[in-house]
Structure formats: C-alpha cells, structure tokens
Amino acid sequence: GKWVYSFGGGKSEGKSDMRNLLGGKGANLAEMANLGLPVPPGFTIPTSVCTYYYDNKNSYPKELKAQVEKALDAVGKITKKTFGDNKNPLLVSVRSGARASMPGMMDTVLNLGLNDVTVEALAELAGDKRFAYDSYRRFITMYSDVVLGFDHHHFEEILDTYKDNKGYSLDTDLDGDDWVHLVGKYKEAVARETGSDFPQDPHAQLWGAIGAVFSSWMNQRAITYRRLHDIPESWGTAVNVQAMVFGNMGDTSATGVAFTRNPSTGESKLYGEFLINAQGEDVVAGIRTPQDITEEARIESGSDKASMESAMPEAFKELTRIYKQLEKHYRDMQDLEFTVEQNKLWMLQTRNGKRTAKASIRIAVELANEGVISQKDAITRIDPAALDQLLHPTIDPSAERDVIATGLPASPGAASGEIVFSSDEAAKLQADGKKVILVRIETSPEDIHGMHASEGILTTRGGMTSHAAVVARGMGKPCVSGTGAIRVDYGRGTMTIGGRVFKAGDIITIDGSTGQVLAGRMPMIEPELSGEFATLMSWADKVRKLKVRVNGDTPEDARTAIKYGAEGVGLCRTEHMFFEETRIRTVREMILAEDEQARRAALAKLLPMQRADFVELFEIMHGLPVTIRLLDPPLHEFLPHTQGEIEEVARVMNADPRKLADRARELSEFNPMLGFRGVRLAIAYPEIAEMQARALFEAAIEAAKRTGDAVALEVMVPLIVGKVEFDLIKARIDATAEAVLKETGGKLNYSVGTMIELPRACLLAGEIAETAEFFSFGTNDLTQTTFGISRDDAASFLGTYIAKGILEIDPFISVDRSGVGELVKIGVARGRKTRPNIKVGICGEHGGDPASVAFCHQIGLDYVSCSPYRVPIARLAAAQAAL
Ligand code: PEP
Ligand code: MG
Numbered sequence: 001g002k003w004v005y006s007f008g009g010g011k012s013e014g015k016s017d018m019r020n021l022l023g024g025k026g027a028n029l030a031e032m033a034n035l036g037l038p039v040p041p042g043f044t045i046p047t048s049v050c051t052y053y054y055d056n057k058n059s060y061p062k063e064l065k066a067q068v069e070k071a072l073d074a075v076g077k078i079t080k081k082t083f084g085d086n087k088n089p090l091l092v093s094v095r096s097g098a099r100a101s102m103p104g105m106m107d108t109v110l111n112l113g114l115n116d117v118t119v120e121a122l123a124e125l126a127g128d129k130r131f132a133y134d135s136y137r138r139f140i141t142m143y144s145d146v147v148l149g150f151d152h153h154h155f156e157e158i159l160d161t162y163k164d165n166k167g168y169s170l171d172t173d174l175d176g177d178d179w180v181h182l183v184g185k186y187k188e189a190v191a192r193e194t195g196s197d198f199p200q201d202p203h204a205q206l207w208g209a210i211g212a213v214f215s216s217w218m219n220q221r222a223i224t225y226r227r228l229h230d231i232p233e234s235w236g237t238a239v240n241v242q243a244m245v246f247g248n249m250g251d252t253s254a255t256g257v258a259f260t261r262n263p264s265t266g267e268s269k270l271y272g273e274f275l276i277n278a279q280g281e282d283v284v285a286g287i288r289t290p291q292d293i294t295e296e297a298r299i300e301s302g303s304d305k306a307s308m309e310s311a312m313p314e315a316f317k318e319l320t321r322i323y324k325q326l327e328k329h330y331r332d333m334q335d336l337e338f339t340v341e342q343n344k345l346w347m348l349q350t351r352n353g354k355r356t357a358k359a360s361i362r363i364a365v366e367l368a369n370e371g372v373i374s375q376k377d378a379i380t381r382i383d384p385a386a387l388d389q390l391l392h393p394t395i396d397p398s399a400e401r402d403v404i405a406t407g408l409p410a411s412p413g414a415a416s417g418e419i420v421f422s423s424d425e426a427a428k429l430q431a432d433g434k435k436v437i438l439v440r441i442e443t444s445p446e447d448i449h450g451m452h453a454s455e456g457i458l459t460t461r462g463g464m465t466s467h468a469a470v471v472a473r474g475m476g477k478p479c480v481s482g483t484g485a486i487r488v489d490y491g492r493g494t495m496t497i498g499g500r501v502f503k504a505g506d507i508i509t510i511d512g513s514t515g516q517v518l519a520g521r522m523p524m525i526e527p528e529l530s531g532e533f534a535t536l537m538s539w540a541d542k543v544r545k546l547k548v549r550v551n552g553d554t555p556e557d558a559r560t561a562i563k564y565g566a567e568g569v570g571l572c573r574t575e576h577m578f579f580e581e582t583r584i585r586t587v588r589e590m591i592l593a594e595d596e597q598a599r600r601a602a603l604a605k606l607l608p609m610q611r612a613d614f615v616e617l618f619e620i621m622h623g624l625p626v627t628i629r630l631l632d633p634p635l636h637e638f639l640p641h642t643q644g645e646i647e648e649v650a651r652v653m654n655a656d657p658r659k660l661a662d663r664a665r666e667l668s669e670f671n672p673m674l675g676f677r678g679v680r681l682a683i684a685y686p687e688i689a690e691m692q693a694r695a696l697f698e699a700a701i702e703a704a705k706r707t708g709d710a711v712a713l714e715v716m717v718p719l720i721v722g723k724v725e726f727d728l729i730k731a732r733i734d735a736t737a738e739a740v741l742k743e744t745g746g747k748l749n750y751s752v753g754t755m756i757e758l759p760r761a762c763l764l765a766g767e768i769a770e771t772a773e774f775f776s777f778g779t780n781d782l783t784q785t786t787f788g789i790s791r792d793d794a795a796s797f798l799g800t801y802i803a804k805g806i807l808e809i810d811p812f813i814s815v816d817r818s819g820v821g822e823l824v825k826i827g828v829a830r831g832r833k834t835r836p837n838i839k840v841g842i843c844g845e846h847g848g849d850p851a852s853v854a855f856c857h858q859i860g861l862d863y864v865s866c867s868p869y870r871v872p873i874a875r876l877a878a879a880q881a882a883l
Helices: 016-034 047-055 066-079 118-126 129-146 154-167 176-195 202-216 220-228 295-299 313-330 356-368 374-379 385-393 421-430 447-451 468-476 531-544 554-561 574-578 581-592 594-620 642-652 657-667 677-685 688-708 723-744 759-762 779-787 795-803 815-832 851-859 868-882
Strands: 005-008 040-044 091-096 107-110 235-244 254-258 270-274 334-341 344-352 402-408 408-411 413-421 437-440 457-461 479-481 486-489 496-499 500-503 507-511 516-519 549-553 568-571 624-629 712-717 750-756 774-777 839-842 863-866
Touching: 005 066, 016 040, 016 047, 016 091, 016 235, 016 313, 016 344, 040 066, 040 091, 047 202, 047 235, 066 091, 066 235, 091 202, 107 129, 107 202, 107 408, 107 574, 129 154, 129 202, 154 176, 154 457, 202 235, 235 779, 254 408, 313 334, 313 344, 356 374, 356 385, 356 531, 374 531, 374 868, 385 851, 385 868, 408 457, 408 468, 408 688, 408 851, 413 421, 413 839, 421 437, 421 723, 437 447, 437 479, 437 486, 447 774, 457 468, 457 507, 468 479, 468 868, 479 507, 496 723, 516 549, 531 642, 531 868, 549 554, 549 677, 549 868, 554 868, 568 574, 568 594, 568 863, 574 581, 574 594, 581 657, 594 624, 642 657, 677 688, 677 723, 688 723, 712 723, 723 750, 750 759, 750 815, 759 815, 779 815, 815 839, 851 863, 851 868
Parallel strands: 413 437, 437 457, 457 479, 549 568, 549 863, 568 624, 624 712, 712 750, 750 774, 774 839, 839 863
Antiparallel strands: 005 040, 040 235, 091 107, 091 235, 254 270, 254 334, 334 344, 402 516, 408 479, 413 507, 486 496, 496 500, 507 516
16 A cells, blocks of 8 residues: 655645645645645655554554655655764654644654754754754654653743753753753653653654654544534544754744735735744744734834844745745635745745635635636635624634633624623613623513613523524624523522622623623624625625525614615514513503403504604615514513512503403413414404504505605515415405505505414415415424424523534524425425415524525525624525525
8 A cells, every 4th residue: 555645856746635635734735845846855644544543453554664764765865864864864843734724633743853963963064053952952842742741841941940040031042052951951851750761763753753643633632623623533634754944043044934815804915924043833832022024014013123024035035936826826815834944945834824704705805806716716715604703893812711601692793791680770871871781581572671772682591583582683782592501690680600600790791603601801803894895795696596685673673784785674573663662561551451442542552653663664675675574472571570560560551550460460371482472463353463554554655655666565474374364364454455545545565475484384385375475484483393392492402402413503593404494395385386476585593594595595485584784694695505
C-alpha cells in the first residue's frame, strides 16, 4: 500500500481534492507545492494510516517505516541536509491535520531532530548559538508537552525564575549562554519528572511525535469536539512532516499569519500580523505584541514598530504576489501562515478563512463582482441562519462569557439589563429610563406591556412556539425560553441556578440566538445593513421560486417586513391586537357577557379599534396580499387568574369579582392548546367572527380609498377539522361582505381560506378545497398534534430526546419531513386535485427556518411566511433551494 505522500521541490503526490486522505493541511500543502509556491518540502502520512492504527491495536502498516525513510531522504535531497546527521542535520516539524480543522488534537512539534549534538551543528551552521539553543528549548518544551505528557508550565516556571534572577523582561533578552543553561535545566526537569532522559535519537523522536498525533485523535478533548461538530470518528487524522524553516534566525527572519481579506469586515485588504525573530506560536500566544504587515495598517494602528512591508520589502512583495494567486486559485478568502527565513518567504499553510456573517457577505459579493466566482456561488456561500447576526445586536465574540444557563434560542439577538420579575415592574423601570430583562416562568397576554418595555425576555417554561417565543419574535426582541435549570421565586424576587442566586435588579444578558443566559452586562456589536447585503438579496430574489411573506400583527411589524423585502402578510394573528391594555378590558367584557346581546355590545366597542388597525396595516402593505386570521386563542388567556389580579380587574371593570372568578374557572381548561380555540370560538360565538369580518371589509374599503390600490384581502379561518366548520363561518363572512358592500357602495377584492393545522384537515384537504380558496399550513399546531407533543410543555423532555438521538432536531424548530412534512404533502396534493390553482403557503415558525424553507420549495408551495426579522433568511434560503 501507499502510506506516504511527498511534496516539495515544485511537485507533489497529492492535491487539494485529496482532503479526505491527506487532511486539510496536507492537501493544501501539496496543492501549494504543485502551484510552484515556496513550500518547505515534506510528506504527509495519510488518514488511512490512522484508520489502520486503530483497526490494528495501535500498530502501523509494515511498509510505513521504509516509506517514511525514503520520503525523509527525498526531503534531504531537496534541502541538502540529512535527518539525524551530526554535521548537517535536517530538522522537521510534525503537525496533525484532519479533514476538518479540529482544536483539541495534538497540534505542532517544531525543530524535531535536535539533540545535544545536532544543536551544536545548527549553531555552527547558522553562526548563532542563541538561535540554536532557543530552537532546542522550544523543541524540548513542545515535545515534552504533547508527546511525553509533561506540562509546559514547568518550563515556564523555570524560565520566569531565571529571568527574574537575571533582571530580564523579554525572552529576546536572553543570549546563547542563557539558553544553554536553561536547556540543561529543562532536561533535568524532564528526567526528574518522567523518570527517563529526554530522547536524543532523532528517529525515536519522529516516531514518538507521529504516535502522539495518532493517539491524540482519541483523546477526550478531540472526542468531545467531534461530538459537538458531528465529525465522524472514522475520518481519522493525517500527519504532516515538513522540513523546518526558521523565523527565529535573527532580524531578517520572522513568522506571521494573514487573511487575504479582513475577516471581520470583509474589506479587500491583506490583514494580519507578524513577529520578527520568532517562531510558530509566538504570534498567537501574545507574548510579544505583533507587528502590522502592511504600511497602511501600521499607520492606521499608530504602531511605532515597523511593518513587514517596510522591514522586509522583498518578502512582503512575494507574500503579496502569492496571496493574490492563492485567492484566485481557491476562489475564496484565505487564511495563511508563513515564515521568513533570512529574508526568504516560505508558505506553511493556506485554508479558507473563517469570517463573520458581515464579512462573508461582502467577500462573496465582491468576489462575484471581481469575476472570481458566479452570483450563484455567492448566494450558496452564505449561511442563511448567519444573517441573524446582521439583523440583531450580537455579543462581542471576543468578550469573556459567564454562562449561567442555556435555554431555547427562541428569538434572536442579544440584550443586557436588570432582572425584573413582573411586567408592571418592567414598565415602571423602563419609564424611569432603565433597561430590563423580563424573567418569567412563562408569559401570557397580561405580559405584553412588560415584554414591550423590556430589552429581552427569559422564561423557564415553554418551547419555541410558546407565547413568549412567538410574541418576542414578532416584536423583534431577544428571547430565551424553556430554561428549565432556572428556578424563579416571584415571592422572594430571586432566580436560582445551581447554587447561584440572582435578585431583581441584578444585571444579566440573554443571547436569543444561542439560548445562553449570562451573568453581567456584555459588550455588543450593533447590526448594520450594508450595500453588499442588498446586492446579495437582489441576486437571491432573481432565482428563488417561493414568495416570502411576513407573520405580522402590528404596523411596526409590517414596516420592518417591507424593509426586509416581504411580499405580503401571510399571517396576522388578530388576537395580538387585543392584548393592548385598554382593549383587553373590552375583550373581558365581551367574554363575561351573559347573552348574545351583551356580547354584541362589547364587540361593537372593539370594532372601531380593529378597523383602525387594519386600515393602517393595509395602507403599509399597499396592495400586497394580506392574510388576516380570525381570533384563535383560548378565551381564558384574556382573563386574570390569581385572586389579586381578579380583584384588581373587577375593580377597574366595575364587575363582580366572584362572577369574574366563576367565569375564569368555567373557561379554564386542562389542555388549552387543544381546547376551546380557533374556529371553535367562531362556531360558538359567530358574532365575534362577524365583528372581525366587518372591521376587515370596512377597513379594506377605507384603505383602498386612501391609497388608490385595492386591498388583496385574504380572510383566514383557524384550526378547522373539516369542511363543515369552514362553510359555516365562510357563509357569515360572505354575508358580512355583502352587507358592507351594500352600505358603502365600495369594491372588495377578497378570498376566504383556511389554516390547515390539524392532521384531519390535511387528510380531508380535498373536500375542504371545494370551498376554501387558499390554504396556509400552520405547522406549529400541526407539529403539536401530529406528535401529540404540547407546544408549551415540550421543553422539559424534548432536550432528552435530542440528546438520545431519538429526534435529530426540535420539530418545532425545523419541520419533521417524514411525519409532519408528509401530512403537508398530502394536504397540498389533495387540495390541488380539487382546486388546481389553490394558493398554498406555510405560516408556522418553520417558515423562517432554512431547512424547512428548502422543504417548502421541494414540495412546491407558493410561499412561506415568517416573523419580520427572518424575512431575509427565508429569501436567501429559498434562493439556495432553487439553485
Ligand atoms: C401554527 O399553528 O402553525 C400557526 C401559525 O398558528 P399559531 O402559532 O398562532 O397557533
Ligand atoms: Mg395554529
């Protein structure tokens, strides 16, 4: 078998598409050598040897040894040195390199091949004792750490004590004799602590390092990292052995790292750092302050240390030529490592660079404009979920995090503020100019004003579609829900996690994009929408087939959504319009009404309020389709629950508290989500639906008058199980329309359709489509009812299901294709069979989830509808699905 792949001297046995075999680093080194770039020669022991090693009780294929020897000879020929030679020794680096970059594994051993004899030869050849012994002590440190398992802090202690005694402050203050002395001390420490002398045989050193790389594949940190990032154990790692080049050979030598474009802003400028007379980790380790690479960057940073451009003009020119070539070749921004040895540049690594969401957009758009990639490439390169970062403040990634608990990432963005445990308190503090985080066990309509007043919402119960989550998303506020580890004690005004207690007034931060809850105030990065963002979205719009609408209940939602490119309202939850304080009182009057007449009186008061809201919404949407859903929530949600609340409300309403309590009890349900809600309300109290329909039609006529554009109104009935319910309500709606038309003499453009959000409705969709003019799949309720898992109570056990691999992902986040998705497909097929051009969309939370959007595209829906801030995500995901 072939177990070794050589590179260097202008050619190599591997190339960049052999990543699976050679690992990322090995494949790119081979590719750079093939391109004729200055890469120190070397060889890669491929991942297949790692697999062999673990399949064969930690042993190597028998041909490996001879192949390594041969490859070492080849490297020696190119460098004109010999591994293990006492006069002219070849020194090597040994690095791990899996397919995916994997922190937690053995990383690097430099200067391997040095021992008490070869170090003298190196000093002689370089004419520099300091350099040789500095290299030797680095080797002893790294090798002891990663191969012998002897922690490097032992050496740091020895070094620090020595520097203190001598009055040195920097490592570079030490001369050759200092390092000779320290190397002696280091070796003594190794012998004392490990019971054997530091290995002197270069071949033994090499096999020790190779073995350390392979065994680090199975260390605990690597296993954990693989689990967190879904990297299969079977991939294995490769080992790269490469001739050393020295950045620590005095002032004409250096080592550095660079990005071909700025990784945080995306600006097309070489960005990086280097250190003169340094090796390997020195740059990232922060021992000395690194220097800027370009003169422009130096001027900007105000540094008084020379840039690479001015200190090493030749090497800089070469780096500039190479980085441009590499970027063109790989068609992406590169992350480079290089070393300069006596003014000659050597490339040690190239790979696609990590970047922020903002930078990723700018880079993709600019690469497309430069003709390096196509517009389609640009679209597919952006992770739609990462757009969240652009639309909301995010926690500064460089800040240290004290994570106290993790809940569900219910509504993206991050916010800091004082803890408050009640909505009234939140409103009060906000009025005083304070920033607060509302912490509740769960939220209800009573909390809307508190949620409005808060920077963010944290709940300990409830899932991704709980009240808190849905409302917060609509408001564009961060929310972490279902944080079960937190105990809230309203009485004491505390929340407790493990042993830690937080009181009202303590500052916390929540990150609704990750679900993290953190102690203290965190530095934030504010979002800003760039020109490149708009360009990318316009490219996406050209290719996507799905339309994107918004789930929005307020004029503010509608305006945000229009700004983000929504093409209509897919769901207006009218109950959210009743949550405002003055209105909720009238709603309660309506609920408490003894008979139809009293109920109609209360409804008559609500009508003008609804009408005014609708007029504003229609005006903003300016002729785009608007789907308005009839009242959906269980009525008890509008009633107070505790004795104190009941008395307070009774006083304000001038009602009998006992009667109020009775009615609240009467309406209270064991399973409100499966109870008296949706169309069931309209069936029992058709006058509610009539009032809403009247408000809608009157508003549509009014808005059309003001804007000059007819309102494309879609009236939607929620939670039906079949055609009969739908027809009963549709008859009322049509009759109301007719009445309004007669009274006003205006014109209307409306259709009546239904939510399909129960399994029975999916199955009977063919029949329902006989009268329903459009379908909107409510995948929140459809998921709840298909799984038989309560939307509000799922958080307590879904986590376990995911941890145990029973479910891959929370089905309330990403649509369950095989179950819920199948029901949607059935519903679409049966509906279209009856009414071939019936409009079908989805308005569950899944409408903003990229994987679910892809599914909606596949099954041929007409549109997805999602919360305002997810509209751009859906647009991009829809474009990617279409490519
Ligand atoms: C749904 O059930 O998917 C839906 C959109 O309605 P709601 O979340 O209001 O029940
Ligand atoms: Mg629903």
